[in-house]
Amino acid sequence: MEIAMESVPAVEAEKRLNLFERYLTVWVGLCMVVGVALGTWVPGLVETFRNLEFAEGSHINVPIAVLIWLMIIPMMMKVDFASIKSVGKRPKGLMVTLFVNWVVKPFSMAFLAWLFFRHVFASWMSPAEADQYIAGAIILAAAPCTAMVFVWSYLTDGDPAYTLVQVSVNDLIMLVLFAPLVGLLVAGASSLTVPFMVLLYSVLLFIVIPLVVGALIRVWAIRAHGRAWFEEALLPTFQPVTILALLATLIFIFAFQAENITGKFSHVLLIAIPILLQVYFNSSLAYGLMKVLKVPYSVAAPGALIGASNFFELAVATAIALFGPGSGAALATVVGVLVEVPVMLSVCSLCNRTRHWFPQDVRTEAPFDLTQGREPAER
DSSP: OOOEESOOOOOSSOOOOOHHHHTHHHHHHHHHHHHHHHHHHOHHHHHHHHTOBSSTTOOOBHHHHHHHHHHHHHHHHTOOGGGGGGGGGSHHHHHHHHHIIIIIHHHHHHHHHHHIIIIITGGGSOHHHHHHHHHHHHHHHTSBOOSHHHHHHHHTTOOHHHHHHHHHHHHHHHHHHHHHHHHHHHHHHSSOOOOHHHHHHHHIIIIIHHHHHHHHHHHHHHHHHOHHHIIIIIHHHHHHHHHHHHHHHHHHHHHHTHHHHHHOHHHHHHHHHHHHHHHHHHHHHHHHHHHHTTOOHHHHHHHHHHHHOBOHHHHHHHHHHHHOTTSHHHHHHHHHHHHHHHHHHHHHHHHHHTGGGSOOEEOOSOOOOTTTTOOOOOO
8 A cells, every 4th residue: 555645635525424324322312311211111911021031141132133143244344354454554553543432532531430430429428439430431531432332533634544444453453352341340440240251241232243244244245245245235234224223222222221311310410420531531642642753644634533432332231231121231331322423523523623733645446335334446
């Protein structure tokens, strides 16, 4: 991949999110209303769904697990691990991303959650509630974003091939580090004990299985029908399924959380504060390190966004598996969904306004439609 360093031309057309992505916070709000209404008006029905678990005491809710798979498998189908072989050509951007995602982000979130929930907000919540919110915030921060990063990269004119490499490497590392990091930090920042086997089952159910299934479908589809069919026919078919599964999952979660939300709405606002702080801190750190290292803008912007956003589908599923669908930990991960889009759009806006801080590169690969998760066609 050859790079010519020169001034980048003005963006020819304004890039936009699709209707669902642009108003994700609105849809989440509507799901909250519907879910809370169901939990309040038909608590018996909601309790029946809440008790549908794979095994007694497992906390792995069957309806939510199925919906999570419907969300995550199409995301994993977009990941091309073959792209990792090109990382040696421009390693600095990836190194910064990995440093922020795995060395800084989980620990900074653990510290901020401990500081705010255990001390700053101590008079507004019980120690048990603080422990739950700390655990949920840590789980959220320990899962780097996978799917929405492609959207943020698109909006900031990021290098699509390099973004794909960053996501692919993060997914591989997540297989190894997610469980031990969550277990270590939750135990260190709260009085909770995380059952490691339950955490391991969560990694198996919500990372390994979707990753393997997604990779197998990808390989089969490209070999049987070609890359064009995979990108232009198969992937778009899954998009409405993913969206509906996400919305249905949120309705279930808010229904399970109805009592917490109606009785502790102020806690939702309090939970959002340390989450917002860690998002802006980590995105600023990644962006600043990219500038110091003179990384091209098209790599620096997506790198900052990967460091800021979270794989909230995995975080929600893990929090439910560990502590139950009505837990404070699950509520904390859901708050991450509420703030995700407006916060990330603000980071995108900042990146677009400061692109002149970085060296620019002109990429020679074929166009990449990030809203559909398409990669450059093989030549």
